[in-house]
Amino acid sequence: MKRLCAMVLTFALAWSVPARALELHGIRPDEIAVWAAPVEGDSVLEAYRAEQAVNPASTMKLLTGWSALTRLTPDYRWRTELVSNAPLAHGVLQGDLYWIGAGDPRFANRDLQGMLRTLRARGIERIAGRLLLDKRAFSRIGSASDFGGDAARVFMVDPDTHLTGLKVAWLRFFNDGNGARVTLDPPLAGVRLNAVLSDGGEGLCDDVRRLVSIQVEPERISVSGALPRSCDGAQSYVNVLDHDQYAAQAFAALWRELGGSGPLGSGRGTAPADARVLASHDSEPLPVALADINKYSNNTMARALYLTLGRVAGGCGDTVADAERAVRQTLADAGIAAAPLVLENGAGLSRRERVSARLLGEVLQNAARGPYAGEFLASLPLAAADGTLKKRFAQLGPRLRLKTGTLDGVRSLAGYWQAADGRRLAIVAIVNSPRAAELMPALDRVVADLVTRFDPAAGVRREYNSPITPSLPVEPR
Incomplete structure (x- = not known):
């Protein structure tokens, strides 16, 4: 009986939420917002300035990814097509070839090459017309404003139907x-x-x-x-180049490698209704793209996913506005209050976007409780193991999965701790401060404290040492 009582007491203590003041480790009270709660249960471990509107940087990608999994489902694939209504005679396509882009965020040169191989397998040796890009999938791509000085950087590549x-x-x-x-x-x-x-x-x-x-x-x-x-x-x-130039020149270069000739220039055009499909490519399922987006914080791919939400949802015909409407409707359907949400591009590459720690935390709870929890959690970086978290939280290890966020004046972390007994803690911690970069070790300590409050068996020393920050230039992520 004594052993049973001891077991019950241990279990109760493990599931209780200790009342303890939040240690900020040198972060000023107005520089951080925190929310943490068990996935299983209704209690809240910590809510500090949790309703304050803050810039989340790339942790905004969690909201976009959760919305996409919820609305599109993990089976979703992007389809890219090459079509034409021109006749084919003696190896010559005697007219224009249309490339219908779907905004596939992972469409690669090898995928384009595979489609061109299909053209060659059909017997096409020369394209006597033009290559025309059908860009109807996105009515517009939206903005990532106030990053003018970074326009040439790779992280600033805009999404596009023909990415x-x-x-x-x-x-x-x-x-x-x-x-x-x-x-x-x-x-x-x-x-x-x-x-x-x-x-x-x-x-x-x-x-x-x-x-x-x-x-x-x-x-x-x-x-x-x-x-x-x-x-x-x-x-x-x-x-290099703009999207249309890059797509057309990549097409031409790969076509020549396969022994093809033509096309006679390139431009934009709408595929005719009677065009037949000559080649197509279906992307890998959505979770593959989501893993790239979250583990490596790819802004271009995240923005493409956001626009895909708008394209699929439809509405007013404005892809950006329809994407925002889709995200807000997903929150409403889940019973999550949207205030103080401000959206620009869904990637966190924004000076304008805002969330609260509570909003993002409730999204994490919903995602972990939902039917696509496995796909969502698998997309997050593992502490001390991969992605943008590879060199952080070595003392906690891969039971910690967190999306990182980095902008000038912003450092953020959002994700999960999973205890050895299966219990999970959703964690959001966001620093908005001109000295955010120097506060990153303190932010890591705040997160480590939350983990040990929830799960004393995590075995983390009280004096948590964050690894040295890599010396490579920091880019928004």
Whole structure:
């Protein structure tokens, strides 16, 4: 009987919510908002400024991803098509070819190449007409305002109906005894590559971008410097051209590689109603894209997913407005109060977007209790293991899954702790402050404290040491 009583007492203590003041570790009271609650149950572990409107940075992606899983379901796939109503005779497509884009966030050059192989398998050797991009899927793409100084950065690539390879080209470096050199993949005809590289000898090659100078203009790339031999095979990506130019030039380059000729220029156009499908590509299911979005905080893909919500939901015909309406309706259907939500692009790449810690926390609870909990949780970075959390929370480990958020003046974390006995804690902690970057270790300690309050068996030392912040430049994520 005594043993049974002890077991009952231990169980009760484990499920209770200790009353303890929130330690801010040097964060000022007006710089942070926190909300934490068990997934199983109605209690709240911590609610500190939980209704305050704050900029969530990339933790906003959790709201977009949850809405997409809820409304589109995990089986959703994007379909991209090449269609034409032109006749095919003697290997020649005697008219225009239309590329119907669906806004697939993971559409890659290899997927485009697969579609072109299908054209060749049909016997098409030459396209006598133009390549026309049918961009009806998105009426507009919305904004990511006040990032003008970062316009050329890869994280600022806008979503698009014809997003291909995230609209980046790869610089591939070689130094194999035949001299130091670099090539562009795919070989875009509209981009000039000027390279002046010398042999850098036997030095280390941890990051080729630190060893050579790469200057990118819309239609010109200049590369110079001494390339160590250990950099043979290294690569780096660059943001070039606009979406239409990139898509058309990638098409032309890959078509030539397959022995095809044409098309006679490119432009935009609406596919005729009687056009037949010549080739198509179905994306992998939604959770695959969601994992890329959340683990690596990809802004372009998150914005494309947000717009897809608007396209599928329909409404007024304005893709951006329809996307916001879809997100707000998903919140309403779940019984989650939307105030003080402000949406711009659903990715958190925004100076304007706002949530409350409570709103985001209740979304986490709903997601973990819903039918697609497995897909949602699997998309989040694992502490000390992968994604943007790979170098953080080493003492907690992969029982902690958190989406990170980083902007000038913002550091945020939102996700889950899972105890060994299966209990789960939803956690949201958001710092909005001009000194947010220097407060990141303190933010990590706040989260670690919440975990140990909920689960004393987590075994985290009270003096939590956050790993050294990586020295690479911080980009919004």
